[in-house]
Amino acid sequence: MLRVIGKRLALLVPTLFGLSLLLFFWVRSLPGGPATALLGERATPERIAEVNAAYGFDRPIVEQYVTYMGRLLSGDFGVSIETGRPVLEEFALRFPATIELAIVALIFAIGVGIPLGYIAAKYYGKAADHVSVVVSLIGITIPVFFLAFILKWVFAVQLGWFPPDGRQDSRIDATHVTGFWVLDGILTGEFDAAWDAFMHLILPGLALGTIPLAIIVRITRASVLEVSGADYVRTARAKGVMERTIRDRFVLRNALLPVVTTIGLQVGLLISGAVLTETVFAFSGIGRFLSQAIFSRDFPVLQGFILFIAIIYALINLIVDLSYSLIDPRVRVQ
């Protein structure tokens, strides 16, 4: 198992290396060059020359690349133009917020999606099936940011059940230890702060979780239908195995394999969706910071964040691949 993990990690290296190369040229192909991107279009030629010299943009391209890679490998991802703080620090500061959001979204998507998909398959062709098919179809096609608007309008503006934006009520003076604010509140015993942070997660979490939910419903439904027709299920039923046992041990366990793959693939969607959802809900995670960085042309932030996101994306897919062998002993990782 360890060797498999090592091998898979080694396979990641060329992809990430290639991505860093692309990102390097990406910044250098910004209109007007990186210095103009830094200073804005109205910068004087003297200032541009100054910045070029300071950042080494006037050096030969190969030399620049070697310096850039050297910095990356030593963990230096540059400094944000907007805030003046290291990119890695900015990422670390906001990443827990996005993880919290993604966890809520995934719990919603998996917790509702798998039962709904199962019910749809069980009542195949009946009303429950049609309803879940239509719901999942709408879930797939509705734009995330539009759904975020609807949720915000209904549950925050009209009903006032949830806060409309932010991560925590500004009147609450909470202590932060881990960066995961719900967890922080529990750890420090400030339960009202934890509850408030949790309430702030619900609406953006639902918005973010809807597309994954819809996809999980579809895959679960298709997969359960396929497994339900398998010979071993018929045999089990003929032998008089209890329906519940058939469901849990025969159908669900076998049907979940493709569902797990799908959940892994949702991570990319979650990150893309976070950029939009966090923007609508003014939720300060990596997504909102990214969309702000697009405007301020904060390219060190964009460059660093994209690289981090790609690494996380790849690692999660690796974990998903490895988890197969846990769910299905027939799959032995090679």
Added chain:
Amino acid sequence: MSTTLPPAAGADVVPQPPSGSDSDHGTSLWNEAFQRLRRNPQAIVGAVIVLLFVLVALLAPWLAPFDGESLPGRSEIRPTFIPGIGELAAYPLGLDRFGGDVLSKLIWGARASLIIGLVSTALGLIGGMLLGLIAGTFGGWVDNVIMRFVDILLSVPNLLLAVSIAAILGQGPLAIMIAIGASQVPIFARLLRSSMLQQRSADYVLAAQTLGLSRRTITMSHVLPNSVGPVIVQGTLSLATAVVDAAALSFLGLGGGRPETAEWGRMLTYAQNELAIAPQLAFLPGICIAITALGFTLFGEALRESLDPRGRR
């Protein structure tokens, strides 16, 4: 999706020729697919939506009461007052904060979406098919280089890839089209390549080889036509993604130009601040985006089913 799963669900009354008999030109496959599409209610609903959308987009100059760029109600707008639906007789869907007629903007927005969707998907299709064709035809190190490049692009989530490309190109509709198109290239490339690899090991290719046909002839007139099915299906589905992604990029503010430009995504950007007083400003363009995407998705999925009668998904 409801009629998808079991082959016994009544959708397969069409007599199926033994698979493999349609290897000569693929026309019978497409004919058969069309027959099946005509009977699929999902395909019809999707086609009607798409058709309506295209008609509205094409006829925008005649349908829309006002020009896309004009702000007829500018004098009606006071700092705290945005007329809602039907509040002013001349503007059935009300005005937005700039004094633009919402109905006209929605209609012109359809045109903007159609253009961006079509052009960007076409760019993605052409780029992706070229890469996939080269990789699938030559194999070996060429295939390796191309597929590693595709892997790198796929390691960045789709929307983020589009955003980064748009950041280089600057703001504006052209940048959005190229960005979305480029972000779809890896999917098409991978799809065509794997589809070609599948076809290449088919018996009819072996037969063509024994006949002494050149690799070029085999690829262009046998393997490629038989491999494009999944790519065409993905193209239809990608139109839905392109419409939604274009709206997302212009929602994020990458659309460029004047703030009152008639684009669905941009209408949502400015609706944010007025959500409490004028929610219709967000809901109307949002519904338009969702319905358009729904139309392309329904049709694309029905197309996939009809091309692959044994398909499970």
